[in-house]
Amino acid sequence: MKIHPLITDSAELAALCERLAKAEFVCVDTEFMRENTYWPELCLIQIADTEEAAAIDPLAKGLDMSPLLDLLVDNEDVLKVFHAGGQDVEIIYNLTGKTPHPIFDTQIAMMAISQSEQIGYSNLVESWIGLQIDKGARFTDWSRRPLTERQIEYAIGDVTHLSKIFPKILGRLIKTGRGAWLDIEMEKLADPANYRNDPSIAWQRIKAAGRNPAMLGRLKALAAWREYEAQDKNIPRGRIARDETLADIASHPPKTQADLAKVRGLSAGWKDNEIGRRMMATLEAAKPLTDDELPPRTPRGAPLGKEGALVADLLKLLLKIRSREIDVAARLLARSEDLELLAAGVRELPLLEGWRYEQFGRDALELVEGRLAFAVVKGRLKMAHIDRIGDSSETKVAPAE
Numbered sequence: 001m002k003i004h005p006l007i008t009d010s011a012e013l014a015a016l017c018e019r020l021a022k023a024e025f026v027c028v029d030t031e032f033m034r035e036n037t038y039w040p041e042l043c044l045i046q047i048a049d050t051e052e053a054a055a056i057d058p059l060a061k062g063l064d065m066s067p068l069l070d071l072l073v074d075n076e077d078v079l080k081v082f083h084a085g086g087q088d089v090e091i092i093y094n095l096t097g098k099t100p101h102p103i104f105d106t107q108i109a110m111m112a113i114s115q116s117e118q119i120g121y122s123n124l125v126e127s128w129i130g131l132q133i134d135k136g137a138r139f140t141d142w143s144r145r146p147l148t149e150r151q152i153e154y155a156i157g158d159v160t161h162l163s164k165i166f167p168k169i170l171g172r173l174i175k176t177g178r179g180a181w182l183d184i185e186m187e188k189l190a191d192p193a194n195y196r197n198d199p200s201i202a203w204q205r206i207k208a209a210g211r212n213p214a215m216l217g218r219l220k221a222l223a224a225w226r227e228y229e230a231q232d233k234n235i236p237r238g239r240i241a242r243d244e245t246l247a248d249i250a251s252h253p254p255k256t257q258a259d260l261a262k263v264r265g266l267s268a269g270w271k272d273n274e275i276g277r278r279m280m281a282t283l284e285a286a287k288p289l290t291d292d293e294l295p296p297r298t299p300r301g302a303p304l305g306k307e308g309a310l311v312a313d314l315l316k317l318l319l320k321i322r323s324r325e326i327d328v329a330a331r332l333l334a335r336s337e338d339l340e341l342l343a344a345g346v347r348e349l350p351l352l353e354g355w356r357y358e359q360f361g362r363d364a365l366e367l368v369e370g371r372l373a374f375a376v377v378k379g380r381l382k383m384a385h386i387d388r389i390g391d392s393s394e395t396k397v398a399p400a401e
Helices: 010-020 066-074 086-096 106-113 121-129 149-176 181-190 199-205 213-233 243-251 257-262 274-285 305-326 336-343 354-368
Strands: 025-033 041-048 052-056 079-082 103-105 372-377 380-385 395-399
Touching: 010 052, 010 066, 025 086, 025 149, 041 149, 052 149, 066 086, 079 149, 086 181, 103 106, 103 181, 106 121, 106 149, 106 181, 121 149, 199 213, 213 243, 213 274, 257 274, 305 336, 305 354, 305 372, 305 380, 336 354, 354 372, 354 380
Parallel strands: 025 079, 079 103
Antiparallel strands: 025 041, 041 052, 372 380, 372 395
């Protein structure tokens, strides 16, 4: 494979992208800094097909990035391959307003062919091609220039190794027939709605007890205000105020600005500074949520009463058994919160749709409805339908209540 020197020239980048546009797939990775900023600062983009690889310096003066961005978001003929690519996709979305498509994430794919929940890149490389990655440059400051040869080599390795691993993972998926399972997951990864920064819905990411319209209205207003403040200063939102601080203020709003000095998580200076005044103005203008805006009520232990938590535990055990039986990551089959909702009587859930229903959801539903039981067969825990359980001395049964 040809490894190019660090690309800082527009003509070189355009020529590279013209060649890569003819590839079946390209592997993509980014290096960025976001510890001290609201918006992640893109510092390096690495890209490779099966024949060549390069690192591109987006901080290079005068570099025209449009050929690369067009390749990533507008070329539907080239598959874009990432590993744990959520933050990479977010950065590309921030630059273009679009997401890479079509897309493939090897971390998600590994969940369909193994019980690996979130396999790291170094473990992926070691397990598939037997190489150990030098992690010395892992925590480097990618915004500093010039980059060293070691840093560039480390960064390019993220895509050169992936270009060898991806075809192997794809081959395994084809053999298992599980490629279709991932279609929905990859479309979710590429959904622009996941990366759209809408301050008006920022409150939905904050944990708050209850459904009081006035309290949630204040939380909605405060969360939007914090987003605008953080964006304007380009600092992490947590440096304006932490989630729990906003939730506390929404639940127990201060009567005067001077009272902000008593709020845990705010400095005493808020009692008379400009940001404190803006927060108080936000609180005063906040309106209660409408009925349509209120979060849905979560059913709690409904038809199963006090036994609901125990039934949820049985479902989690069933999930472990099925995950082991078909060699799939449990997280890909169902989320713990969905199992709790199923135990509480909810029936509109992802695990009761499509391939998840066939592989796990049907049995989970039958367990909840008393048609499935746990059985120990030759010392191994399995599931058995109640009407199929025989009197074999080898079988011990614990039916679902």
